[in-house]
Amino acid sequence: MTRARAHAKINLFLHITGRRPNGYHELDSLAVFADTADELALETKSGKPGDVTLSIEGPFGEGLRAESDNLVLRAAAALREHAPASAQLAPLHVTLTKNLPVASGIGGGSADAACALRLIAQAWALPEIDLAPLAARLGADVPVCLAQEPARMLGIGEILKPAPSLPPVAMLLVNPGTAVPTPAIFKAWRESGADFRPSPDLPRCWDDFGAMIADLRQTSNDLQGPAISLYPVIGEVLNALEAQPGCGFARMSGSGATCFGLFDNEAAAQDAARILSRSEWWAAAGPLHNSASI
Ligand SMILES: C[C@](O)(CO)[C@H](O)COP(=O)(O)OP(=O)(O)OC[C@H]1O[C@@H](n2ccc(N)nc2=O)[C@H](O)[C@@H]1O
Numbered sequence: 001m002t003r004a005r006a007h008a009k010i011n012l013f014l015h016i017t018g019r020r021p022n023g024y025h026e027l028d029s030l031a032v033f034a035d036t037a038d039e040l041a042l043e044t045k046s047g048k049p050g051d052v053t054l055s056i057e058g059p060f061g062e063g064l065r066a067e068s069d070n071l072v073l074r075a076a077a078a079l080r081e082h083a084p085a086s087a088q089l090a091p092l093h094v095t096l097t098k099n100l101p102v103a104s105g106i107g108g109g110s111a112d113a114a115c116a117l118r119l120i121a122q123a124w125a126l127p128e129i130d131l132a133p134l135a136a137r138l139g140a141d142v143p144v145c146l147a148q149e150p151a152r153m154l155g156i157g158e159i160l161k162p163a164p165s166l167p168p169v170a171m172l173l174v175n176p177g178t179a180v181p182t183p184a185i186f187k188a189w190r191e192s193g194a195d196f197r198p199s200p201d202l203p204r205c206w207d208d209f210g211a212m213i214a215d216l217r218q219t220s221n222d223l224q225g226p227a228i229s230l231y232p233v234i235g236e237v238l239n240a241l242e243a244q245p246g247c248g249f250a251r252m253s254g255s256g257a258t259c260f261g262l263f264d265n266e267a268a269a270q271d272a273a274r275i276l277s278r279s280e281w282w283a284a285a286g287p288l289h290n291s292a293s294i
Pocket residue numbers: 011014023024025026027029105107110138139140141142155156157182183186254255
């Protein structure tokens with residue numbers, strides 16, 4: 001059995017810089033990865049070559065179906081399609097432990113897809129396949145999830161540039177339990193009449209926590225206002241995060257509803273997680289994750 005972790009992706013800022021003729025929005029976003037993650041376990045099974053099956057468990061597993069539209073199975077299908085005819089494709093079973101809330105702005109499905117691409121390409125011994133274009137076809141957030149390293153996302157997410165090197169930072173994620181569909185939030189942004197926003201200038205390195213949050217304050221998540229207008233509970237989450245001792249900065253990730261707080265020490269982030277894990281709110285605190293687990 002091979003196991004790997006699919007870490008949550010957090011957008012520290014997200015500027016909408018343009019729009020493509022196909023309707024997708026061009027972005028400039030700084031993505032980092034949280035310690036918290038889904039888990040994928042892969043085992044060989046009996047069956048036809050190339051057959052991949054899926055079972056789903058874990059705290060957020062009930063909201064998902066193990067059917068062909070699941071991003072894990074779509075990743076397997078993409079690899080199968082691109083494998084050379086000579087490849088020996090052992091039948092596989094994937095168990096997905098869904099620890100991340102679904103449709104929550106932290107790219108859980110994208111992280112699962114990227115993790116499945118890495119794991120299955122390894123199991124099928126397909127090192128010659130370039131995973132990046134397959135990832136981009138599976139979703140805008142999948143390319144950045146392949147490496148699970150801090151990166152600047154440009155284009156619609158397929159162009160990746162190095163992130164500034166980051167100081168030690170702890171992050172608290174809070175989700176209010178409301179699933180948010182990404183297309184509706186981009187639509188709300190368009191209907192708000194907002195202008196495209198330029199890319200921010202960032203240094204190569206943030207020497208300390210203070211320098212990092214000072215620069216982040218000059219940026220925005222352009223989807224945050226439209227998301228709050230459709231789902232006001234996101235504003236409540238941000239207010240609750242900002243009120244926590246030691247929280248230096250709070251913002252929504254991606255298209256929401258998950259929001260993050262940045263702390264310069266992990267104990268404060270963990271204390272705040274205990275306070276904010278209430279009723280249907282989900283909270284997870286920890287350091288940032290820095291590299292792929294396989
Ligand atoms: C908001 C972000 O999470 C920020 O990282 C991503 O841009 C969205 O990534 P994602 O959920 O993987 O996106 P996809 O599954 O490719 O697209 C979902 C929908 O979001 C919209 N979409 C997505 C990405 C993008 N750059 N522009 C868009 O307009 C489109 O309506 C698309 O149909």
